[in-house]
Amino acid sequence: MDNPITKDMGRAILAQELICTRRLRFEYQRKQRDPVVALNGIDLTVHAGEFLVIIGPNGSGKSTLLKHFNALLVPTSGDILVDRLSTAEERNHWYIRQRCGMVFENPDNQIVASTVEEDVAFGLENLGIPAVEIRRRVKEALAMVGMEKFSQHAPHLLSGGQKQCVAIAGILAMRPVCLLLDEPTAMLDPCGKKEVSRIVKKINREEKITVIWATHFMEEAVTADRVVVLSEGRIAMEGSPQEIFANPEELHALKLEGPPIAELVWQLRTEGMALPPGILTVDELVSVLC
Amino acid sequence: MLIEVLDLSFVYMPGTPFEVKALRNVNMKIKSGQFVGIIGQTGSGKSTLIQHFNGLLQPSEGKVLVDGKEILRNSLALRYLRRRIVLLFQYPEHQLFEETVYEDIALGPKNLGLSGKEVDKRVWDAMRMVELDFSKYKDRPLFDLSGGEMRRVAIAGVLAMQPEVLILDEPAAGMDPEGRRAILGQIRRIHKEKGLTLILVSHNMDEVSRLADSLFVMYEGEIVLSGSPAVIFGGYSRLEQYGLTLPTMTELMHRLKERGCSVRTDVFTASEVRQELLALSRKGDCKSV
Ligand SMILES: Nc1ncnc2c1ncn2[C@@H]1O[C@H](COP(=O)(O)OP(=O)(O)OP(=O)(O)O)[C@@H](O)[C@H]1O
Numbered sequence: 001m002d003n004p005i006t007k008d009m010g011r012a013i014l015a016q017e018l019i020c021t022r023r024l025r026f027e028y029q030r031k032q033r034d035p036v037v038a039l040n041g042i043d044l045t046v047h048a049g050e051f052l053v054i055i056g057p058n059g060s061g062k063s064t065l066l067k068h069f070n071a072l073l074v075p076t077s078g079d080i081l082v083d084r085l086s087t088a089e090e091r092n093h094w095y096i097r098q099r100c101g102m103v104f105e106n107p108d109n110q111i112v113a114s115t116v117e118e119d120v121a122f123g124l125e126n127l128g129i130p131a132v133e134i135r136r137r138v139k140e141a142l143a144m145v146g147m148e149k150f151s152q153h154a155p156h157l158l159s160g161g162q163k164q165c166v167a168i169a170g171i172l173a174m175r176p177v178c179l180l181l182d183e184p185t186a187m188l189d190p191c192g193k194k195e196v197s198r199i200v201k202k203i204n205r206e207e208k209i210t211v212i213w214a215t216h217f218m219e220e221a222v223t224a225d226r227v228v229v230l231s232e233g234r235i236a237m238e239g240s241p242q243e244i245f246a247n248p249e250e251l252h253a254l255k256l257e258g259p260p261i262a263e264l265v266w267q268l269r270t271e272g273m274a275l276p277p278g279i280l281t282v283d284e285l286v287s288v289l290c
Numbered sequence: 291m292l293i294e295v296l297d298l299s300f301v302y303m304p305g306t307p308f309e310v311k312a313l314r315n316v317n318m319k320i321k322s323g324q325f326v327g328i329i330g331q332t333g334s335g336k337s338t339l340i341q342h343f344n345g346l347l348q349p350s351e352g353k354v355l356v357d358g359k360e361i362l363r364n365s366l367a368l369r370y371l372r373r374r375i376v377l378l379f380q381y382p383e384h385q386l387f388e389e390t391v392y393e394d395i396a397l398g399p400k401n402l403g404l405s406g407k408e409v410d411k412r413v414w415d416a417m418r419m420v421e422l423d424f425s426k427y428k429d430r431p432l433f434d435l436s437g438g439e440m441r442r443v444a445i446a447g448v449l450a451m452q453p454e455v456l457i458l459d460e461p462a463a464g465m466d467p468e469g470r471r472a473i474l475g476q477i478r479r480i481h482k483e484k485g486l487t488l489i490l491v492s493h494n495m496d497e498v499s500r501l502a503d504s505l506f507v508m509y510e511g512e513i514v515l516s517g518s519p520a521v522i523f524g525g526y527s528r529l530e531q532y533g534l535t536l537p538t539m540t541e542l543m544h545r546l547k548e549r550g551c552s553v554r555t556d557v558f559t560a561s562e563v564r565q566e567l568l569a570l571s572r573k574g575d576c577k578s579v
């Protein structure tokens with residue numbers, strides 16, 4: 001029965017579908033008032049190693065959905081399996097949260113320690129990792145986000161962007177199987193935004209870490225394997241970045257916009273300029289133009 | 291109102307091992323009715339600087355003058371000043387006090403001593419400007435809102451004060467693309483129509499270049515560049531060393547020019563770029579015709 005080969009095959013299958021939701025519905029309950037329906041019938045499969053970006057207008061359910069992926073919220077109805085385990089069972093939660101780590105929308109909600117170094121180490125200490133290894137990983141993670149100088153500082157006294165960098169370092173040090181990133185770069189300067197995109201992309205490629213990234217910056221969606229668009233708690237569109245950003249009119253109707261270059265190219269095409277479809281970045285447009 | 295900053299330096303936790311020199315010798319002048327943008331790397335001192343404009347922080351050295359007078363430290367004067375110069379924090383979640391959306395937005399106008407009817411109108415107007423449906427949201431508890439919804443409430447709160455100077459620290463972060471365009475558009479409209487002085491801190495180069503008349507670039511606590519968007523973003527190579535990039539459209543034009551296309555580089559908006567590229571393609575000066 002416990003044949004190592006079938007066990008291994010089991011792992012391979014398991015690796016395919018990391019997260020799977022079926023008719024997931026979530027309602028926030030309220031005192032003496034109707035509940036808020038935040039998610040309304042989400043069917044979504046996230047594959048292991050995938051880079052998935054979630055976009056959608058304010059209040060469309062992005063944060064609520066991400067919180068289901070590490071069992072901070074459980075469905076009102078419907079199902080969700082994370083690594084084949086149901087979040088409905090509380091005894092699975094610890095395991096699921098080790099697999100899927102989250103950077104929250106507001107970094108202040110994530111600060112747990114009184115120095116930056118301890119804050120980044122916090123998740124690791126809970127995993128029973130040896131102290132030397134913890135120190136190495138914390139140092140490496142802080143260097144990646146350019147915060148080594150601040151290791152002894154108090155995290156709640158940092159600038160807005162610095163707090164966000166610390167939250168990102170925390171998850172980089174943990175290296176869970178899946179990164180859940182809720183607008184992780186909202187307060188970073190343009191170079192910092194690019195750098196975080198680059199780092200996350202790199203560990204996604206090289207370490208096959210699954211990434212699920214909610215954002216309002218469409219530039220961060222252009223290198224995704226897949227983009228999911230939420231609207232009023234439902235999946236309104238789904239496809240490659242090229243497919244999603246091909247026709248901004250559909251996005252505009254959902255209160256969204258494509259990346260600036262995609263919007264420009266679409267306008268130029270409607271005015272008769274012969275540009276190929278699927279151009280999303282400055283680099284791509286420059287190489288087509290000259 | 292005229293805000294003058296003279297040789298301003300500011301140190302957090304002076305005399306401790308964690309002392310941070312957040313501002314060094316800053317000099318600037320913001321005139322009444324201007325739309326000023328402040329940009330700069332993470333941690334460069336932007337939030338620290340603007341908190342000096344309405345006396346939330348007091349200089350370690352140097353001074354800040356409002357209409358020629360130094361900001362007084364007594365609480366009555368500060369309270370009066372903060373009705374005229376209103377600041378929206380970078381994480382306004384911390385600035386929300388009341389239970390419901392309505393009460394929170396009404397707090398400022400109530401403190402101004404306005405009548406119930408006038409308060410009601412201010413709240414209604416402000417919610418319309420930030421595109422929050424009045425009847426749907428007015429009784430919602432604040433902490434039940436999504437990130438972007440909460441931010442809209444916070445912006446509505448400062449707009450309802452109808453200040454003379456409005457300081458916004460990353461107001462559009464966390465807002466959806468349509469929302470940010472609409473709200474920044476509304477703010478600009480008030481600036482144009484009512485002469486509101488605006489000070490906008492932002493990491494979004496596309497937005498500041500489009501909106502502000504003049505920009506200050508901060509780097510490690512100093513102002514390293516200032517001038518119109520055309521001046522700031524004309525100096526291509528300098529920006530990266532300060533952690534900044536060009537606005538997307540400007541970058542596109544610079545890159546095309548490097549490749550030998552004859553295009554203008556002092557443009558920030560998609561519509562200007564569209565004109566340039568259409569002209570280029572008519573001349574047959576680029577591959578795609
Ligand atoms: N604790 C709560 N109680 C009641 N309703 C809530 C609560 N949290 C969120 N909501 C509502 O659920 C809906 C989805 O919220 P969610 O935070 O998932 O949106 P989002 O897509 O992350 O938005 P944003 O882009 O603004 O971050 C919104 O209508 C919001 O008002």
Ligand SMILES: Nc1ncnc2c1ncn2[C@@H]1O[C@H](COP(=O)(O)OP(=O)(O)OP(=O)(O)O)[C@@H](O)[C@H]1O
Binds near residue numbers: 158331333336380
């Ligand atoms: N309350 C505080 N106590 C101690 N140091 C602080 C405090 N607030 C900010 N600092 C430090 O002062 C410097 C300037 O911070 P400030 O918040 O002004 O930067 P910023 O330009 O607004 O950055 P961001 O773009 O990340 O918001 C940073 O090095 C920061 O760590």
Ligand SMILES: [Mg+2]
Binds near residue numbers: 063437438
């Ligand atoms: Mg959210």
Ligand SMILES: [Mg+2]
Binds near residue numbers: 160336337338380459
């Ligand atoms: Mg700041």
